[in-house]
Amino acid sequence: MPGMTAAEPPPDAAPVFKRHSRGLSAQVYDWLYEAIVSVRLEPARRLSENELAARLGVSRTPVRDALYRLAEEGLVDVFPQQGTFVARIDRQGLADAQFVREALERAAFRDAVRGAGPRDLEAMRENLREQERARDRGDIEGFFDLDQRLHQLFFDAAGHPGAGRVARRARPQMDRVRRLALPDTTGFDVLVGEHRALVEALAAGDAEGGDAVLTGHLRLILATVDRVRGAHPGYFT
Template sequence: MKAENISDASSRAYQFLRERIVAAGLKPGSRISEHDIAAELGMSRTPVHDAVLRLATEQLIEVRPRAGTFVTRIAPAALEEALLVRGALELMVVEKAAERAGIDALAGLRAVLARQSDAAREGDVAAFRQLGDEFHAALAAAAGMPGVWSLVRQPKTHLDRYRMLVSPAPGRMTAALLEHGDILRAVETRHPGRAAQAMRTHLRHLVPGLNVALALKPEYVTAR
């Protein structure tokens, strides 16, 4: 196999494993067999091993010498850190969006929100969450800062993992839609302060309290 092909295979293995971990197809604490993954993807173990090492640097996989390779459990400290980073960046983004959003950007935000409303009505949690991400990415684009969403995505990985393990609280999708609507109205009416306040409210409700996390899914969460 040529070096270029190994690189492509490593990227494919990385995306495959990362998506399964974030989507909770591979649960926190579960063992990973490089041999089985390689067989499933139709490749040698080398690119799978490279992918595992890469994911270990992102704290999604833990390699324990003489014990095995495991999906990391979710640390409440990582959730707190992700909320802090996301909050700081998204407050800046939404204020700039309120100052800069053009007609096309506003139309795009409305379209995403309409599709998210459809997903909520249909009870499609996966689509609802994906469209929520699209809404936030569209805000960054409206602010003229599309690259900021890429900075948000890495720390929010831990939030995404947790949210996939815990079903939305009753009424949460409806509430999130209302919060997105408040954000959009503040952006449309050019009120950066109101937009930032609406975003703060929304981010506070993204996940339940971290102590609740320990009670709901103790087998998936670390003690600290």
């Protein structure tokens, strides 16, 4: 495909897979998924089964299985006679994912206001403390993991943990944009502040105030995407 970039392994060290725990295909999938969502494998990069298998120290079969799953999820594009590539970010797909996530999270937050107990609130506050530590040491990957865990805690407190997992499946495209945006912004401080406001609203039983913060928080991605696209036009459709 025109504009696609050649295959080249990302710069981090090769992972060590445990052959007697989860299946190799699942472990390869997890590694590739994280590499794509974190933009270590950037949009439009060509993916070679042979090169990935050699780099990861596995056969082509688990790599092929993982790429098939990623293609079903819209993170990989397969073009017959041309190759397999990390999917570019689709603006409409991004808007659709944000819509789904917002609908689920706003409903869950209102239920969490009624259902959260002291243990839920303490888990959220500890998560915020860990977010601040990740921010202070510049740990982007750790911060995003804590971000995801905090939002799952809202679903848990609402009594809808499964809905949280559904909402998480809408996040990959949004997370790619957020990772591309964060190095150029004071995004850590903004996100920590909004997360703290959400937990405080939950503790105060303020469903309306929390909903207003949450809505703005979730829609921030839509205000960010045009700037990110301007900086990385080849990453978008």
